[in-house]
Amino acid sequence: xxxxxxxxxxxxxxxxxxxxxxxxxxxxxxxxxxxxxxxxxxxxxxxxxxxxxxxxxxxxxxxxxxxxxxxxxxxxxxxxxxxxxxxxxxxxxxxxxxxxxxxxxxxxxxxxxxxxxxxxxxxxxxxxxxxxxxxxxxxxxxxxxxxxxxxxxxxxxxxxxxxxxxxxxxxxxxxxxxxxxxxxxxxxxxxxxxxxxxxxxxxxxxxxxxxxxxxxxxxxxxxxxxxxxxxxxxxxxxxxxxxxxxxxxxxxxxxxxxxxxxxxxxxxxxxxxxxxxxxxxxxxx
Amino acid sequence: xxxxxxxxxxxxxxxxxxxxxxxxxxxxxxxxxxxxxxxxxxxxxxxxxxxxxxxxxxxxxxxxxxxxxxxxxxxxxxxxxxxxxxxxxxxxxxxxxxxxxxxxxxxxxxxxxxxxxxxxxxxxxxxxxxxxxxxxxxxxxxxxxxxxxxxxxxxxxxxxxxxxxxxxxxxxxxxxxxxxxxxxxxxxxxxxxxxxxxxxxxxxxxxxxxxxxxxxxxxxxxxxxxxxxxxxxxxxxxxxxxxxxxxxxxxxxxxxxxxxxxxxxxxxxxxxxxxxxxxxxxxxx
Numbered sequence: 298x299x300x301x302x303x304x305x306x307x308x309x310x311x312x313x314x315x316x317x318x319x320x321x322x323x324x325x326x327x328x329x330x331x332x333x334x335x336x337x338x339x340x341x342x343x344x345x346x347x348x349x350x351x352x353x354x355x356x357x358x359x360x361x362x363x364x365x366x367x368x369x370x371x372x373x374x375x376x377x378x379x380x381x382x383x384x385x386x387x388x389x390x391x392x393x394x395x396x397x398x399x400x401x402x403x404x405x406x407x408x409x410x411x412x413x414x415x416x417x418x419x420x421x422x423x424x425x426x427x428x429x430x431x432x433x434x435x436x437x438x439x440x441x442x443x444x445x446x447x448x449x450x451x452x453x454x455x456x457x458x459x460x461x462x463x464x465x466x467x468x469x470x471x472x473x474x475x476x477x478x479x480x481x482x483x484x485x486x487x488x489x490x491x492x493x494x495x496x497x498x499x500x501x502x503x504x505x506x507x508x509x510x511x512x513x514x515x516x517x518x519x520x521x522x523x524x525x526x527x528x529x530x531x532x533x534x535x536x537x538x539x540x541x542x543x544x545x546x547x548x549x550x551x552x553x554x555x556x557x558x559x560x561x562x563x564x565x566x567x568x569x570x571x572x573x574x575x576x577x578x579x580x581x582x
Numbered sequence: 583x584x585x586x587x588x589x590x591x592x593x594x595x596x597x598x599x600x601x602x603x604x605x606x607x608x609x610x611x612x613x614x615x616x617x618x619x620x621x622x623x624x625x626x627x628x629x630x631x632x633x634x635x636x637x638x639x640x641x642x643x644x645x646x647x648x649x650x651x652x653x654x655x656x657x658x659x660x661x662x663x664x665x666x667x668x669x670x671x672x673x674x675x676x677x678x679x680x681x682x683x684x685x686x687x688x689x690x691x692x693x694x695x696x697x698x699x700x701x702x703x704x705x706x707x708x709x710x711x712x713x714x715x716x717x718x719x720x721x722x723x724x725x726x727x728x729x730x731x732x733x734x735x736x737x738x739x740x741x742x743x744x745x746x747x748x749x750x751x752x753x754x755x756x757x758x759x760x761x762x763x764x765x766x767x768x769x770x771x772x773x774x775x776x777x778x779x780x781x782x783x784x785x786x787x788x789x790x791x792x793x794x795x796x797x798x799x800x801x802x803x804x805x806x807x808x809x810x811x812x813x814x815x816x817x818x819x820x821x822x823x824x825x826x827x828x829x830x831x832x833x834x835x836x837x838x839x840x841x842x843x844x845x846x847x848x849x850x851x852x853x854x855x856x857x858x859x860x861x862x863x864x865x866x867x
Binding site for chain 2: 303307314315317396403404405406407408409410411412413414432433436437440441443462463465466467468469470
C-alpha cells in the first residue's frame with residue numbers, strides 16, 4: 298500500500314495498535330537497493346506489520362549537497378516493497394512533512410539537536426546541520442508510525458550511534474536494530490549514491506573497502522598504533538581519490554582511541570571522481 | 583500510586599494501552615496548588631487514567647535561578663493526587679531522568695530546540711536555554727507516559743504555545759489542552775513561586791493582574807494603540823516592582839502586533855521584592 302499522507306499512516310497504525318500488533322519501521326530516502334532489502338527482510342521477520350518510509354529529507358542536506366539530484370525511484374521502490382511483504386510504503390511530500398515547501402530553519406521550526414560530542418566529527422564535521430536534520434526527521438517518523446522496532450544500516454554507522462543516543466536521551470519508546478553493511482561481490486558497500494559513479498569510478502571506489510580490510514589485517518597481526526595503521530591507507534589512493542577522513546573511534550559512543558582495540562570502529566569518507574562515499578568496519582570482525 | 587522509575591510507569595502504561603484506555607498527563611514541577619488541581623480535574627474528567635509528573639527539571643533553570651530552593655512538597659502532592667483520582671504520581675530523580683546527577687549540556691545530551699522566533703522574546707529572552715530545557719523534558723515525559731492528552735496551564739502562556747508548536751512540528755501523537763489561569767480571591771495568579779512572597783509582597787504582587795485588567799478595560803473602551811495601553815501600567819508600579827516586560831503578541835503564534843485586537847495576548851513579567859512573577863490575559867476576554 299503506497300501512502301502519501303500522515304493521516305492515512307496514523308489511521309492504519311491506530312488499527313494495528315488496537316489489535317496489539319507489533320510494528321517495524323525502515324526509514325529510507327528511497328532508491329532502494331539490496332542494503333535496504335536486508336533491513337526490510339529483518340523487519341518482516343520480527344514484526345507483524347512493516348512500514349518503509351521513502352523520503353528525501355531536505356533538512357539533512359547542506360546548501361551545496363545533492364538534494365535535487367538525489368535518485369528518486371518510487372515506482373521501483375513500491376514494486377520491491379510489495380514483493381518483500383511491506384505493509385505500507387510511506388512517501389510523503391516535503392509539504393506533508395514540514396507544512397511548507399520552503400526550507401525550514403531554526404527560527405521557524407522545532408529541531409532535535411544531537412550532542413556536539415557525537416556530531417562534531419566524521420560526517421558531521423563537514424556536513425554542518427546534517428545530523429540535526431536526520432534526528433528531526435527520524436523522530437517525526439517515529440511519532441507518525443509509532444514503531445516497536447526501527448531498522449538502520451550499519452553503513453551509516455555514525456547515524457546509527459546518534460539515533461541510539463537520541464532514543465536513549467529522549468526516552469523514545471522504540472528499539473533500534475542495526476543491520477550489517479551489504480556489499481557487492483567486489484566489496485563495495487551498497488549506497489544509493491553509487492549510481493553517480495562511472496564504471497571506472499566503481500573500480501576506484503573499491504579502495505575504501507580495501508583500505509579498511511588492510512587495516513583490519515594489520516590489526517589482526519598485532520599492530521595497534523593508530524598512526525601506523527592510518528599510513529597503510531596511502532598505497533590504495535591515487536589521483537581519483539580525495540580522502541576526507543580515516544578515523545578510529547569507539548564503536549559504541551564515538552569516543553577517541555589512543556590505541557586500536559576490539560571496540561574500535563574505523564570510519565572512512567573519500568571522494569571518488571568527486572562522488573562522496575563512506576564505509577566503516579569494526580576491528581577484529 | 584507514587585512511582586519513582588521510568589520502568590514502573592512504562593509497565594502501567596503498557597497495561598493501559600493494551601486495554602485501550604485513554605491516558606492523560608499533567609506535567610508539573612510539584613508544589614501543587616489549585617491551579618494544578620484544575621488541570622488534574624480536567625484530566626480525570628476526560629481520560630480513563632491520569633498521570634501527574636512532579637519533577638523539578640534542572641535543565642530548564644539558569645545558573646542564577648531558583649533550582650535549589652524551588653519548593654518540593656512531594657508528600658502533600660501525593661495526598662492531593664490521591665484525593666483527586668490521579669492514578670500515578672511520577673516523581674523521578676534527576677539521575678532517573680538524565681542518567682546522571684551532573685548537569686547535562688549540548689555536548690553530551692540530545693536536546694529539543696524550539697524555534698528562535700518563539701523563544702527570543704518574553705521569558706525566553708531573559709531565561710536563555712529555558713525553553714530548550716522545557717521542551718526536552720516535556721518530550722521525554724510524553725515518550726515515557728505516551729498520553730492521549732496532556733494538560734498545561736495558561737499561566738505559562740509562552741510555554742503552552744511553544745509546546746503546541748513542538749507537538750505540531752515533531753508530529754507528537756498527543757493532544758495539548760490548555761486550561762485557564764486560576765487566581766486567588768484578590769486576582770493573583772496562582773504559582774508555586776508565590777510561596778516566596780511576604781504578606782506585603784503578596785499585596786504588591788496584585789499589580790500584575792491590575793495592570794492587565796486595566797489595559798483590557800482601556801481596550802474595551804476603544805483604545806488600540808499599544809504604546810498608549812502600555813503607558814497605563816506605570817500608575818500601578820512602585821519601588822517594590824521591577825518590570826521585566828509588558829508585551830503584546832498574537833495569542834496563537836507570538837507574532838508582533840501593530841495594534842491591539844481580539845487575537846492579542848498581553849504578557850507581563852515583574853519582580854516583586856525580587857521575586858519574579860508572570861501573568862497574562864487575552865484582550866476582550
